[in-house]
Amino acid sequence: MxxxxxxxxxxxxxxxxxxxxxxxxxxxxxxxxxxxxxxxxxxxxxxxxxxxxxxxxxxxxxxxxxxxxxxxxxxxxxxxxxxxxxxxxxxxxxxxxxxxxxxxxxxxxxxxxxxxxxxxxxxxxxxxxxxxxxxxxxxxxxxxxxxxxxxxxxxxxxxxxxxxxxxxxxRGQGSLVIDEGGSSSGPVRGDERVDLRALALPVLRASDAERAAHEAMLAELDKASGGKTLWRQQGGVPA
CATH class of the missing domain: 3.30.420.10 (Ribonuclease H-like superfamily/Ribonuclease H)
Known part of the structure; x- marks a missing residue:
């Protein structure tokens, strides 16, 4: 506990x-x-x-x-x-x-x-x-x-x-509110699994303008955090 x-x-x-x-x-x-x-x-x-x-x-x-x-x-x-x-x-x-x-x-x-x-x-x-x-x-x-x-x-x-x-x-629970039945209004518990393998999900590629905007945002985060942007540290690349 x-x-x-x-x-x-x-x-x-x-x-x-x-x-x-x-x-x-x-x-x-x-x-x-x-x-x-x-x-x-x-x-x-x-x-x-x-x-x-x-x-x-x-x-x-x-x-x-x-x-x-x-x-x-x-x-x-x-x-x-x-x-x-x-x-x-x-x-x-x-x-x-x-x-x-x-x-x-x-x-x-x-x-x-x-x-x-x-x-x-x-x-x-x-x-x-x-x-x-x-x-x-x-x-x-x-x-x-x-x-x-x-x-x-x-x-x-x-x-x-x-x-x-x-x-x-x-992100463990969406709210502290408990309803009259004693259940939380938070999200589904993490041990409840949903099989998503049958879903065909489309892949949407970022445009050049979106890539540029993303890069500008990362530059601002780098400046504010002293170069500690996790996206860059983990090798993230905009799609």
Whole structure:
């Protein structure tokens, strides 16, 4: 069984090294690429004020957080929720730096020691879509994930959107939506085979103009990726 945790945080500012703190943490669990129904979500009193720019992003005010528990009160629950799972985070270096700082204050091991693996979905997206915008909003638009309800950043909401984006990037399942009968709305399982040998498929050759357009696109990808275009590396030739 493969257990994955999609995690997001919101913070008082941009720098854990300068003392900014976590104000919200949200996690969603998948087992074998399916929603398990288990989530973890907490607002956290950071014991300091949030930067106005951060509040404009997530909308979580100091007044709202005043009666919320400190990170020390939710740390053990987070540890148990994450322990041993692969953790997927968008721009993982940012969130992990904040989590490490919180755990260090409590004398606990660093966050990455809890997980079997930490996967940065932003790095994945940059490899898949070089030269493109790869924020979570941009990926939702590109991969047709509905984020119309996302007016402000929120840790649990963003963790759910990230799970949907990740599954579409890795093509394992078309959607997280489960119908009332318990079946997924994703594609046919990979072990269901269809015999295509009797089909006579036409071969359509590219025109000179199409070849030129293809070459121009590859040149742009080479420039954006520093010469890492997989088509060229694998010897691809336009038909």
């Amino acid at each position: 493969t257990r994955q945790i999609f995690l997001d945080t919101e913070t008082t500012g941009l720098s854990a090294a300068d003392g900014d703190r976590i104000v919200e943490v949200g996690c969603i669990e998948l087992d074998n690429r399916r929603l398990s129904g288990r989530t973890l979500h907490h607002y956290v009193n950071p014991q300091r004020s949030s930067h106005p720019d951060a509040v404009r992003v997530h909308g979580i005010t100091d007044e709202f957080l005043a009666d919320k528990p400190p990170f020390s009160a939710i740390a053990d629950e987070l540890v148990e929720f994450v322990r041993g799972a692969e953790v997927i985070i968008h721009n993982a270096a940012f969130d992990v730096a904040f989590l490490d700082a919180e755990f260090t204050r409590l004398g606990k091991p660093k966050f990455s020691a809890l997980a079997s693996k930490v996967t940065d979905s932003l790095l994945m997206a940059r490899e898949m879509f070089p030269g493109k915008a790869n924020s979570l909003d941009a990926l939702c638009k590109r991969l047709e994930v509905d984020n119309s309800h996302r007016e402000l950043h929120g840790a649990l909401l963003d963790a759910g959107l990230l799970a949907e984006v990740y599954l579409r990037m890795t």
